[in-house]
Amino acid sequence: MDLDDSPEQAQYRATVRSWIEQHRSSAPPARGDAEDAAYIERRRTWQREMAEEGLVGVTWPKEFGGQGRGPLEQVIVNQELNAADAPGVIDVIGIGLMGPCIIAHGSEEQKSRYLAPMLHADEVWCQLFSEPGAGSDLAAVQTRAVKQEDGNWALTGQKVWTTNAQFSAYGMCLARTDADVPKHKGLTMFIVPMDAEGVSTHGLRQVSGEAEFNEVFLDGVVVGGDEMVVGGVGNGWMTALTVLMFERVMIGLSAEGFGYSADRFAPALAAVPHARTDKEVRKRFGQLSAELLAIRFAGFRALSALENGQIPGPEAGLSKITTVNAAIAAGELLADVLGPDALDESGEWAYMISFLPGLKSAGGTEAILRNTVGERVLGLPPEPRLDKGIPFAELRAKEKQAVAS
Amino acid sequence: MNLSLSDEQVFLRDAARGALSRFDTLEAARTGLEDAATLPDLWPTAVEAGWPGMLIPEDAGGAGLAPFDAMLVAEEIGRALAGVPFLGVLPATVLLAAGGDDRLAAVAGGQTRVAYVPARPPGDLDEPEWTTDAAGGGRGPAFQAGGAEGALALSGRAAYVPDAHGAELLVVIAVDERGEPVAAVVEAGASGVAVEHVQRYDATRSLAHVTLEGAPARPLSCSTEDMGRAWHLAQALIAAEAVGTVAAAHEMMLAYAKERFTFGRAIGSYQAVKHEIVEVLRQLENARSLLFYAGWAGERRPEEFALAASAARTSAGGALDMAARANINVHGGIGATWEHDAPLYFRRAQVTRRLVGGHGDAADRVAGELLLVADAAQG
Numbered sequence: 110m111d112l113d114d115s116p117e118q119a120q121y122r123a124t125v126r127s128w129i130e131q132h133r134s135s136a137p138p139a140r141g142d143a144e145d146a147a148y149i150e151r152r153r154t155w156q157r158e159m160a161e162e163g164l165v166g167v168t169w170p171k172e173f174g175g176q177g178r179g180p181l182e183q184v185i186v187n188q189e190l191n192a193a194d195a196p197g198v199i200d201v202i203g204i205g206l207m208g209p210c211i212i213a214h215g216s217e218e219q220k221s222r223y224l225a226p227m228l229h230a231d232e233v234w235c236q237l238f239s240e241p242g243a244g245s246d247l248a249a250v251q252t253r254a255v256k257q258e259d260g261n262w263a264l265t266g267q268k269v270w271t272t273n274a275q276f277s278a279y280g281m282c283l284a285r286t287d288a289d290v291p292k293h294k295g296l297t298m299f300i301v302p303m304d305a306e307g308v309s310t311h312g313l314r315q316v317s318g319e320a321e322f323n324e325v326f327l328d329g330v331v332v333g334g335d336e337m338v339v340g341g342v343g344n345g346w347m348t349a350l351t352v353l354m355f356e357r358v359m360i361g362l363s364a365e366g367f368g369y370s371a372d373r374f375a376p377a378l379a380a381v382p383h384a385r386t387d388k389e390v391r392k393r394f395g396q397l398s399a400e401l402l403a404i405r406f407a408g409f410r411a412l413s414a415l416e417n418g419q420i421p422g423p424e425a426g427l428s429k430i431t432t433v434n435a436a437i438a439a440g441e442l443l444a445d446v447l448g449p450d451a452l453d454e455s456g457e458w459a460y461m462i463s464f465l466p467g468l469k470s471a472g473g474t475e476a477i478l479r480n481t482v483g484e485r486v487l488g489l490p491p492e493p494r495l496d497k498g499i500p501f502a503e504l505r506a507k508e509k510q511a512v513a514s
Numbered sequence: 515m516n517l518s519l520s521d522e523q524v525f526l527r528d529a530a531r532g533a534l535s536r537f538d539t540l541e542a543a544r545t546g547l548e549d550a551a552t553l554p555d556l557w558p559t560a561v562e563a564g565w566p567g568m569l570i571p572e573d574a575g576g577a578g579l580a581p582f583d584a585m586l587v588a589e590e591i592g593r594a595l596a597g598v599p600f601l602g603v604l605p606a607t608v609l610l611a612a613g614g615d616d617r618l619a620a621v622a623g624g625q626t627r628v629a630y631v632p633a634r635p636p637g638d639l640d641e642p643e644w645t646t647d648a649a650g651g652g653r654g655p656a657f658q659a660g661g662a663e664g665a666l667a668l669s670g671r672a673a674y675v676p677d678a679h680g681a682e683l684l685v686v687i688a689v690d691e692r693g694e695p696v697a698a699v700v701e702a703g704a705s706g707v708a709v710e711h712v713q714r715y716d717a718t719r720s721l722a723h724v725t726l727e728g729a730p731a732r733p734l735s736c737s738t739e740d741m742g743r744a745w746h747l748a749q750a751l752i753a754a755e756a757v758g759t760v761a762a763a764h765e766m767m768l769a770y771a772k773e774r775f776t777f778g779r780a781i782g783s784y785q786a787v788k789h790e791i792v793e794v795l796r797q798l799e800n801a802r803s804l805l806f807y808a809g810w811a812g813e814r815r816p817e818e819f820a821l822a823a824s825a826a827r828t829s830a831g832g833a834l835d836m837a838a839r840a841n842i843n844v845h846g847g848i849g850a851t852w853e854h855d856a857p858l859y860f861r862r863a864q865v866t867r868r869l870v871g872g873h874g875d876a877a878d879r880v881a882g883e884l885l886l887v888a889d890a891a892q893g
Contacts, residue, residue, distance in 0.1 A: 110520075110813070396832070406517075490783040493783075
């Protein structure tokens with residue numbers, strides 16, 4: 110059992126650390142306002158500098174501009190950036206999900222056209238998957254893609270929870286190309302130029318009042334011909350599953366990526382004398398801290414498995430459930446200890462308390478994650494489904510009828 | 515980074531599972547409740563497998579293995595609900611090895627059986643007191659070390675000591691007149707020593723109340739850190755045992771959820787049942803991750819061992835409580851009958867929760883250790 114770097118990893122870490130030290134002074138702050146164009150520009154410049162040093166797309170194959178290294182090296186880069194309080198790439202969606210998706214399913218033309226500008230943040234990407242009516246049941250997306258007489262595809266629909274949409278050049282969009290087949294079969298993945306006519310992006314304010322996400326409206330957006338299709342017409346569900354698999358890898362690589370760790374909450378409690386001696390406070394803090402410590406080591410286990418060539422499965426969802434619920438418990442405890450002071454909106458805890466209810470459903474609601482683990486990991490049978498084998502259009506008609514009656 | 519088991523560790527675990535599978539430990543857990551004489555004596559099995567000496571250095575006749583290796587064996591013991599003298603034995607061997615006792619080879623070879631009489635080291639709040647588990651619940655004062663002219667004598671009482679019954683030597687932590695802890699060895703047969711065997715609720719746990727009244731003792735040259743470490747090793751072993759028990763209960767409820775049908779389908783297809791079983795898996799995996807933390811800290815980060823072992827026990831303890839009840843829930847009423855195996859896991863959980871400080875004390879220690887780290891960071 111070993112958590113230490115191998116000699117090669119230690120050497121890589123030293124190289125990364127020294128580059129960050131030399132360039133730290135020109136790095137933008139790790140956190141900033143996504144609405145601030147100047148800040149976004151600095152973040153893009155920072156990603157470009159990192160890319161030139163080979164610190165972006167660490168796990169991408171060399172032929173596509175990556176470093177062809179293992180997941181552990183990516184973790185080393187993340188850890189060193191974190192330790193220096195320097196930001197990582199701005200295009201987390203592109204580098205983590207969409208680039209790997211294009212590498213797996215894209216055409217040669219798509220690979221040569223999109224990957225290099227993505228690495229250098231010349232073009233940032235967003236993910237146009239979820240919709241108001243299709244979240245956990247992602248295959249129920251209703252955004253329609255219709256082929257025009259000139260061979261171009263036109264997309265109409267509404268997407269939601271879109272990170273980085275306000276400054277993205279492209280979106281990877283899951284749309285329905287055939288409503289007369291069962292829902293998983295009629296889907297296609299498209300590349301959508303975000304500056305195309307008919308695309309509009311609006312910030313989506315959440316509990317905290319801030320807009321971390323966007324809604325994207327597509328109104329007859331002409332994206333181009335089949336050169337904008339990734340993975341083939343009608344294969345959109347398979348392409349989407351690849352993205353979701355890379356999402357699990359990304360979560361696995363950032364075990365404590367949400368920033369909720371036991372060491373973060375301890376100083377706030379240590380500073381309050383009456384909290385320290387309160388049996389009930391200590392019990393609650395001990396229990397939630399054990400959960401957060403478990404997540405740190407669950408992350409190491411996942412990395413260890415990745416290093417041995419195993420691909421993370423749906424069980425990664427359990428870590429997310431644990432993290433969110435332990436952080437919720439921490440927020441409740443801090444607010445109980447500090448009183449309404451903890452709910453000062455300018456403070457760190459009010460923001461965390463407001464952010465967590467939404468995070469609980471991000472990447473799949475907790476109930477859906479538990480279903481997935483129960484069925485795919487434990488082999489328990491699914492609930493009977495009423496949507497299997499039924500053409501999507503017919504299914505929608507039935508749903509509308511059920512609501513009306 | 516490598517958190518996978520080595521070939522030797524896989525062999526150790528499989529050998530433990532194989533050795534225990536020669537006995538019908540589940541049936542023994544049930545019949546032992548009504549007739550303790552039917553419980554198999556698993557000490558010879560432990561000796562044959564080399565468990566008593568696994569943490570004793572090789573040059574002293576042991577196997578020189580690490581805490582994580584002992585935790586792998588504990589997990590198998592918990593999985594089988596086996597009544598093996600182990601949890602109480604290993605911390606005693608670590609103290610004897612640290613203190614340099616001349617009977618180490620006999621202890622390692624199983625000719626002499628030892629038991630650790632747990633003493634809780636002070637935490638961040640209760641400086642500088644060492645305590646024991648008291649009869650009737652709560653904590654009692656640590657054993658007192660006295661005696662004149664180098665003739666050490668111990669007095670005091672500790673309740674519900676695992677594996678003390680049948681041990682020839684007791685390794686006791688006491689405090690001297692200045693409140694400083696001292697480790698010492700007491701012969702179980704000496705005058706002033708009473709070891710009262712008690713069986714409570716779970717036939718697979720051999721427990722005893724240990725009372726010393728001026729019992730002659732031989733001091734061990736252990737550091738305070740060694741004495742604290744013995745307590746935390748016991749916490750880690752309890753965590754590992756619990757993980758094994760949870761894993762077994764989980765397999766049992768999962769199998770039943772797939773084969774029991776109601777309203778035309780397997781009960782495991784219902785989300786209410788499925789989610790309870792997934793919750794057990796979530797807690798099991800968290801606890802298992804913390805076993806790695808405790809194992810790693812035990813070997814590489816001794817200063818974090820108290821936190822890691824306490825976190826492991828907190829998590830594994832919670833998982834055991836939850837799984838033992840979930841197993842009965844998934845089975846329905848039949849799961850709460852005498853002939854069923856589910857109550858045997860439940861009995862194990864009930865007693866485990868309250869041993870060696872209890873799960874609750876471990877959670878308190880997690881908080882205390884993290885607050886100490888935060889204090890240190892503040893300067």
